Amino acid sequence: MDSLSEKRNPVETESDVLELEGFLPYRLNVLATLVSQSLARVYGERFGISIPEWRILATLGQFSEMTAREIGLHSRMHKTTVSRAVAALEKRHLVARRPNRQDMREAFLAMTPRGQAIYAEIVPMARQFAQDLAQDIRPDDLATLNRVLGQLMARLKASGEDHDPDA
Amino acid sequence: MDSLSEKRNPVETESDVLELEGFLPYRLNVLATLVSQSLARVYGERFGISIPEWRILATLGQFSEMTAREIGLHSRMHKTTVSRAVAALEKRHLVARRPNRQDMREAFLAMTPRGQAIYAEIVPMARQFAQDLAQDIRPDDLATLNRVLGQLMARLKASGEDHDPDA
DNA sequence: TATTGTTATACTCTATAACTATA
DNA sequence: TATAGTTATAGAGTATAACAATA
Numbered sequence: 001m002d003s004l005s006e007k008r009n010p011v012e013t014e015s016d017v018l019e020l021e022g023f024l025p026y027r028l029n030v031l032a033t034l035v036s037q038s039l040a041r042v043y044g045e046r047f048g049i050s051i052p053e054w055r056i057l058a059t060l061g062q063f064s065e066m067t068a069r070e071i072g073l074h075s076r077m078h079k080t081t082v083s084r085a086v087a088a089l090e091k092r093h094l095v096a097r098r099p100n101r102q103d104m105r106e107a108f109l110a111m112t113p114r115g116q117a118i119y120a121e122i123v124p125m126a127r128q129f130a131q132d133l134a135q136d137i138r139p140d141d142l143a144t145l146n147r148v149l150g151q152l153m154a155r156l157k158a159s160g161e162d163h164d165p166d167a
Numbered sequence: 168m169d170s171l172s173e174k175r176n177p178v179e180t181e182s183d184v185l186e187l188e189g190f191l192p193y194r195l196n197v198l199a200t201l202v203s204q205s206l207a208r209v210y211g212e213r214f215g216i217s218i219p220e221w222r223i224l225a226t227l228g229q230f231s232e233m234t235a236r237e238i239g240l241h242s243r244m245h246k247t248t249v250s251r252a253v254a255a256l257e258k259r260h261l262v263a264r265r266p267n268r269q270d271m272r273e274a275f276l277a278m279t280p281r282g283q284a285i286y287a288e289i290v291p292m293a294r295q296f297a298q299d300l301a302q303d304i305r306p307d308d309l310a311t312l313n314r315v316l317g318q319l320m321a322r323l324k325a326s327g328e329d330h331d332p333d334a
Numbered sequence: 335t336a337t338t339g340t341t342a343t344a345c346t347c348t349a350t351a352a353c354t355a356t357a
Numbered sequence: 358t359a360t361a362g363t364t365a366t367a368g369a370g371t372a373t374a375a376c377a378a379t380a
Contacts, residue, residue: 024202051347152300245371
């Protein structure tokens with residue numbers, strides 16, 4: 001990194017100082033934290049549902065019946081996180097388990113009618129939240145955003161494939 | 168929200184099921200978590216620096232001298248988070264404080280030469296990380312991404328202005 | 335009275351390790 | 358031996374409340 005050979009490039013990002021507020025990882029993190037907390041407040045205050053619990057309901061809303069392992073894979077959560085969130089949902093009778101006779105180590109999980117009722121209430125709220133959030137964004141910009149987020153995800157998955165090796 | 172008046176809209180997102188993997192808050196959260204953890208591994212393993220500590224160094228790299236309160240405002244961290252991270256950096260002699268004679272409640276914080284040396288090593292690594300991450304993204308898409316992230320942030324700040332009222 | 339900063343404490347989410355019960 | 362899931366425990370990161378020192 002000696003100055004003679006390195007400092008000639010006149011690109012604006014070349015400097016010894018990194019601007020935090022323009023640094024993509026920082027921006028993503030701040031935004032995602034704000035978004036998650038705001039959304040969690042929406043369903044948290046009303047239903048006492050945590051983020052992992054919401055993700056489990058959302059997954060079961062899509063797939064009806066799933067094992068804990070499959071839920072973890074789909075919603076990108078550690079098996080211990082899933083285990084505890086499922087236990088909490090079970091205790092509140094929002095989720096129930098049905099044994100798998102073919103493999104008694106696992107069980108099929110599904111929402112109870114009560115769970116489905118809460119799910120049916122949360123979904124429009126979540127969708128409204130996302131819509132409010134994006135309401136000023138041009139549709140083509142939103143499409144670009146989603147495409148780029150996908151590309152970034154793919155890039156990360158390609159390099160560090162160690163999110164949760166045993167789940 | 169009665170079905171007669173609401174369900175006629177044939178937009179594709181209208182359904183009782185919400186697709187988690189296409190839901191913006193979820194996507195942002197997963198991506199940001201992966202990005203943060205990957206980056207934190209880069210400077211964490213090498214220098215034993217946490218995310219809040221890195222943010223403080225980054226802020227002091229931009230502004231040379233700042234109070235804890237100002238650092239918190241700039242890097243969007245709670246004052247308790249800043250206080251603890253500064254204490255850790257002080258103990259390792261990466262940051263030092265200079266009293267403000269005009270107001271003895273606060274102190275000006277700055278990196279020591281040792282802190283500056285670590286900062287100077289981290290910055291290129293961080294920049295390289297961000298560049299690797301974005302290397303497949305078209306420049307105009309990246310520009311759109313940054314613009315849209317800014318719009319989303321502005322939208323969130325406009326609604327829920329309760330991030331850290333007393334900092 | 336209000337503000338800067340610290341500390342005690344707690345909560346959420348995540349993760350490792352040790353365990354059980356099955357396979 | 359390996360896998361699904363649970364539990365104990367610990368680690369980040371964040372937050373509230375109580376406090377000391379100063380304004």
